[in-house]
Amino acid sequence: MKWKLTAVAAGLAFALTSGVAGIAKASGELNLFNWGNYTNPELITKFEAETGIKVIITDYDDNDSALAKVKVGGHGFDMVVPSSNYVPIWIKEGLLLEARPDQMSNFKNLEEIWQDVDWDPGRHYTVPWQWGSVGIMLDTAVYSGDINTSSIIFDPPAELVGKINVAPEMADVVGMALRYIGSEPCTLDKAALKKARDLLINAKTKWLSMEYGVIEKIAGGDLAASLYWNGASFRARLQNPNVHFGYPKEGYSLWMDSVAILKDAKNVENAKTFMNFIMVPENAALISAFARYANGVKGSVPFMPEDMATAPEVVIPPEFLKSGHFVPSCEPEAQGYYTAIWTELQK
Amino acid sequence: MTNSSNPGQSIMRRRPFSVKTQTGFTTMAIICFFLLYAPLLPLVFYSFNAGSSLAFWEGFSFRWYVAAWENEMVMDATIRSLYLAISAALISTFLATLAALGTTRTRPYRGLTAIYAMINQPLMVPEIVTAVALLILFAGIKQATDYHGMAYLIIAHSAFCIPFAYLPIRARLEGMDKTLEVAAADLYATRWMTFRRITLPLIWPGILAGLMLAFVISLDDVVITQLVKSSGQNTLPTYMLGQLRRVITPEVNAISSVLLAVSVAIVTVLFFLNKKNNNNKKTQ
Numbered sequence: 001m002k003w004k005l006t007a008v009a010a011g012l013a014f015a016l017t018s019g020v021a022g023i024a025k026a027s028g029e030l031n032l033f034n035w036g037n038y039t040n041p042e043l044i045t046k047f048e049a050e051t052g053i054k055v056i057i058t059d060y061d062d063n064d065s066a067l068a069k070v071k072v073g074g075h076g077f078d079m080v081v082p083s084s085n086y087v088p089i090w091i092k093e094g095l096l097l098e099a100r101p102d103q104m105s106n107f108k109n110l111e112e113i114w115q116d117v118d119w120d121p122g123r124h125y126t127v128p129w130q131w132g133s134v135g136i137m138l139d140t141a142v143y144s145g146d147i148n149t150s151s152i153i154f155d156p157p158a159e160l161v162g163k164i165n166v167a168p169e170m171a172d173v174v175g176m177a178l179r180y181i182g183s184e185p186c187t188l189d190k191a192a193l194k195k196a197r198d199l200l201i202n203a204k205t206k207w208l209s210m211e212y213g214v215i216e217k218i219a220g221g222d223l224a225a226s227l228y229w230n231g232a233s234f235r236a237r238l239q240n241p242n243v244h245f246g247y248p249k250e251g252y253s254l255w256m257d258s259v260a261i262l263k264d265a266k267n268v269e270n271a272k273t274f275m276n277f278i279m280v281p282e283n284a285a286l287i288s289a290f291a292r293y294a295n296g297v298k299g300s301v302p303f304m305p306e307d308m309a310t311a312p313e314v315v316i317p318p319e320f321l322k323s324g325h326f327v328p329s330c331e332p333e334a335q336g337y338y339t340a341i342w343t344e345l346q347k
Numbered sequence: 348m349t350n351s352s353n354p355g356q357s358i359m360r361r362r363p364f365s366v367k368t369q370t371g372f373t374t375m376a377i378i379c380f381f382l383l384y385a386p387l388l389p390l391v392f393y394s395f396n397a398g399s400s401l402a403f404w405e406g407f408s409f410r411w412y413v414a415a416w417e418n419e420m421v422m423d424a425t426i427r428s429l430y431l432a433i434s435a436a437l438i439s440t441f442l443a444t445l446a447a448l449g450t451t452r453t454r455p456y457r458g459l460t461a462i463y464a465m466i467n468q469p470l471m472v473p474e475i476v477t478a479v480a481l482l483i484l485f486a487g488i489k490q491a492t493d494y495h496g497m498a499y500l501i502i503a504h505s506a507f508c509i510p511f512a513y514l515p516i517r518a519r520l521e522g523m524d525k526t527l528e529v530a531a532a533d534l535y536a537t538r539w540m541t542f543r544r545i546t547l548p549l550i551w552p553g554i555l556a557g558l559m560l561a562f563v564i565s566l567d568d569v570v571i572t573q574l575v576k577s578s579g580q581n582t583l584p585t586y587m588l589g590q591l592r593r594v595i596t597p598e599v600n601a602i603s604s605v606l607l608a609v610s611v612a613i614v615t616v617l618f619f620l621n622k623k624n625n626n627n628k629k630t631q
Contacts, residue, residue, distance in 0.1 A: 031578040033578070035589065036589010036590055037590045038589075041420070056578055057579070057581075058576065058577075058578050058580065058581060059581050059585060059586060060573075060589070061585075061589050061591075065574065068479075068482070068574070069482065069574060072482055072483055072486035073486050073487075073489075074486035074487065074488070074490040075486070075489075075577070076495045076577050076578040077578055213595070216400055216401060216402035216403065217402075219403075220403065
């Protein structure tokens with residue numbers, strides 16, 4: 001009991017001093033507001049050693065609460081890592097600094113396809129952190145047919161009926177259904193929306209569940225297929241070599257989280273240094289090594305852990321890349337239709 | 348318990364109704380305890396897993412406890428959580444004691460009900476509403492003063508912990524024999540002496556219970572903390588929530604198991620302290 005008390009007392013003293021001091025406005029500081037469990041400590045140690053800038057990390061767990069906190073002001077953060085479909089909102093609200101990463105010295109290291117993206121034309125605001133896709137996880141011991149099609153989810157073969165899970169992500173699921181029937185996400189075409197709804201409602205009778213946390217279940221054989229993220233599929237394959245990841249040719253979703261500097265940041269120069277720093281291949285590889293998704297920087301793959309560098313889940317084969325699309329942020333009307341379909345599907 | 352299956356009419360009429368004598372009471376109690384505590388067993392079990400899975404057992408190991416212990420983020424968040432919970436518990440219990448005295452040791456006055464309602468407001472208002480209100484208020488203060496320290500979290504936590512500390516203390520004050528205080532006053536004790544020598548020792552278990560409740564409530568708060576915290580102020584619950592959205596390893600189980608052990612330890616210590624007090628009283 002004694003050491004515990006000592007620990008608590010020491011902790012109190014430490015927290016008291018750091019709490020009272022608040023955030024001293026030293027020049028060598030950088031306040032990063034990032035998703036929880038998303039920042040590799042090794043990356044930060046390396047950055048601190050190279051630049052002498054101290055990095056303070058604070059976690060958030062969803063795009064909306066991060067946006068709300070920054071919007072009211074007085075937050076004290078310098079950088080944030082929003083998802084691709086949220087970046088336009090951050091820009092439109094005037095919360096981001098036009099830091100012009102496209103003019104930074106390491107920008108040339110970005111893969112060409114990420115140098116200009118729809119949600120940040122010309123990359124005036126953001127630099128890639130990590131990106132991935134939502135595709136088909138499949139236990140090939142149960143079904144050995146074509147894996148690169150969303151018919152596995154929407155019109156499953158008999159072997160898979162009752163063993164399918166779908167991630168409860170409205171934009172990804174409804175968007176994929178719309179692409180499957182030959183329409184586009186965010187469409188206002190009612191005939192197409194009805195068709196997508198019927199497709200989903202029918203398909204759902206052949207699903208087992210709509211939930212997160214499927215790695216163990218598919219690796220252990222409780223599930224045979226799932227609409228899910230590539231990184232999770234990669235982890236499942238490490239537990240069970242029969243689990244493979246498919247990129248539906250009818251279209252699938254891509255996502256990317258990108259680093260941006262806030263307009264009211266206090267340490268703008270340090271933040272710019274950090275942006276430039278993470279576009280160096282070996283640094284970007286550290287990001288990937290920790291959270292296990294691709295990073296969008298050319299030449300980073302050789303620096304990744306061996307099992308990742310060769311993983312088809314992480315490094316998308318080029319022939320499948322063209323059918324991947326970023327999830328757009330729909331207009332309110334289309335959003336309304338999405339919600340209606342989703343509500344009916346959840347019943 | 349003994350006679351409930353063979354009810355003699357007269358006995359039934361004399362005995363007061365007690366839930367404990369209803370048929371199925373034991374079964375219901377066992378089911379309830381099982382539902383409450385069974386989910387904790389796998390949590391603790393898998394914290395000792397040698398593999399990185401939450402569902403496949405790969406052998407016994409302390410690997411995840413070591414990982415959590417060596418994880419600076421976890422340590423940092425734990426220390427901050429304890430500091431916050433202890434500060435908030437002490438402040439809120441102090442204020443709650445004053446409030447409980449002010450609402451029980453006076454003649455009923457106009458507005459007493461309104462004061463009850465105000466003290467218990469954090470129990471009624473949805474937490475997210477309080478959180479958003481605090482977010483907006485503190486954002487203004489942070490901008491005006493440029494102070495981003497722990498004070499905001501301590502104030503916020505103290506505020507919502509007050510009713511949890513207040514209720515057991517008030518119950519204790521109401522259940523206390525008031526003639527003891529009157530007797531002390533008759534013997535020329537000043538009001539302070541009466542409080543110090545009579546009231547305080549008698550309500551002490553209530554104050555301890557309130558302190559404990561406030562500590563636990565503050566320790567596991569997520570919503571308000573998430574919206575009020577400034578840069579670099581992750582607490583253990585907000586850190587764990589961030590983990591859950593990414594990849595879960597038994598490290599989370601290990602942290603939770605330690606938290607569980609600490610709370611069981613606190614409750615046990617208090618139980619024995621209380622028991623000792625009661626025994627002393629009986630022998631006096």
